[in-house]
Amino acid sequence: MKYLDEFQDPELARRLFDDIRATVTRPWALMEVCGGQTHSIIRHGIDQLLPEEIELIHGPGCPVCVTPLEMIDKALEIASRPGVIFCSFGDMLRVPGTGRDLFTVRGEGGDVRVVYSPLDALRIARENPDKQVVFFGIGFETTAPPNAMTVYQARRLGIRNFSLLVSHVRVPPAIEGLMTSPDCRVQAFLAAGHVCSVMGTEEYPQLAERFRVPIVVTGFEPLDILEGVRRAVRQLERGEHRVENAYPRAVRPEGNPAARRMLADVFEVTDRAWRGIGTIPASGWRLSEAYREFDAEQRFEVGDLTTVEPAACRSGDVLQGLLKPHECEAFGTVCTPRTPLGATMVSSEGACAAYYLYRRLAGAPTPVEVAPVG
Structure with a gap:
């Protein structure tokens, strides 16, 4: 297939659905580990069209959503300081911290700027040598390499007024954390193709073998996801647990x-907190010793800042696949895209945002009808 519309071909989709229906004989629970996959699933109604034996569980694959509350508060603290230009991608500006967000800081006079690349932030630092410029580096293995390259360039060019607030996380330890939870129901994983396009697949076979779960590397278009489901269900029905690459056009x-060499040079593996989930060992990166001078947490001395998650927000349960968004009491009532309690409602890859947007557009019950108050 060469063109985008071919990955949404209804006739090919029908054949995949038919193959899946002919294969499945018992209930199976599959988790997609990417917010982009979640949005594609909900937008196209894939979860509703699959046989009732197959349940798709939405995992912690939204990079904005898993950024912990304490890191958001650190960003707010740094962005509020005089002499600081705080740079971020736009999807972080409305993520709620404790009592406010980056939009609020900007409204209060903070110099908060939306950029489209971390190199934009580095350029701003060169143009403003009298300011401290900070870039908010979040996300999985996909966004980590350009952020690492930016810090590498800052050191090479001698730009000392640039720093990185690091909140990068890694997928394989998250899978391990999910599978070791006593509440886990996941029997197979659809792994994120863009993550594997960077890191490869070498970390996954040991997980598949240890937990006896199929792991299928999957893309993001409807046919990509259906092919991933088809391969995972075939393995489950046969009692197999292997790693398969269903996204070979992008993943080697x-x-x-x-x-990977850039990541190994600039970053080192560390324990990392995930919003609503807690700390997962060896699940993140921090700047290595050679680049530690560019660490915004150290430069602005906010490393000891701690927070408490709001009790009303159940995003942690959503991110662990323990709760569907519409099953949360606050969904669509207290918590909406305009008044989000957590990042899963405001992020463009959040599961709650997907349910709020596409389930309404599809004519399904509105959030208020699904989760009435009182």
Whole structure:
């Protein structure tokens, strides 16, 4: 297939649905580990069209959603300080911290800027040598390489008024954390194709073998996801637990060697907190010793800042696949895209945002009808 519309071909989709229906004989629970996949599933109604034996569980694959509340508050604290230009991608500006967000800081006079690349922030630092410029580096293995390259360039060019607020996380330890939870119901994973395009697939076979779960590397278009489901269900029905690459047009077993070398140079693995989930060992990155001077947490001395998650927000349960968004009491009532309690409602890849947007557009019951107050 060469063109985008071919990945949404209804006739090919029908054949995949028919193959899945002919294969499945018992209930199975599959988790997609990417917010982009979640939005594609909900937008196209894939979860509603699959046989009733197959349940798709939405995992912690939204990079904005898993950024912990304490890191948001650190960003707010830094962005509020005089002499600071705080740069971020636009999807972080409305993520709620404790009592406010980056939009509020900007409204209060903070110099908060939306950029489209971390290199934009580096350029701003060169143009404003009298200011401290901070870029908010969040996300999975997909966004980490360009952020690492930016810090590498800052050191090479001697730009000392640039720093990175790091909140990068890694997918394989998250899968391990989910599978070791006593509440886990996941029997197979649809792995994120863009993550594997960077890191390859070498970390996944040991997880598949240890937890006896199929792991299928999957893309993001409807046919990509259906092919991933088809392969996962076939493995489950046969009692197999292997890693399969259903996204070969983008993923090679070794990943992207240049990006991996850059990550190994600039970052080192560390324990990392996930919003609503808690700390997962070895699940994130921080700047390595050679680049530690560019660490915004150290530069602005906010490393000890701690927070408490709001009790009304159940995004942690959503991110762990323990709760569907519409099953949360606050969904669509207290919590909406205009008044979000958590990042899963405001992020463009959040599961709650997907349910709020596409289930309404599809003519399904409105959030208020699904989760009435009182």
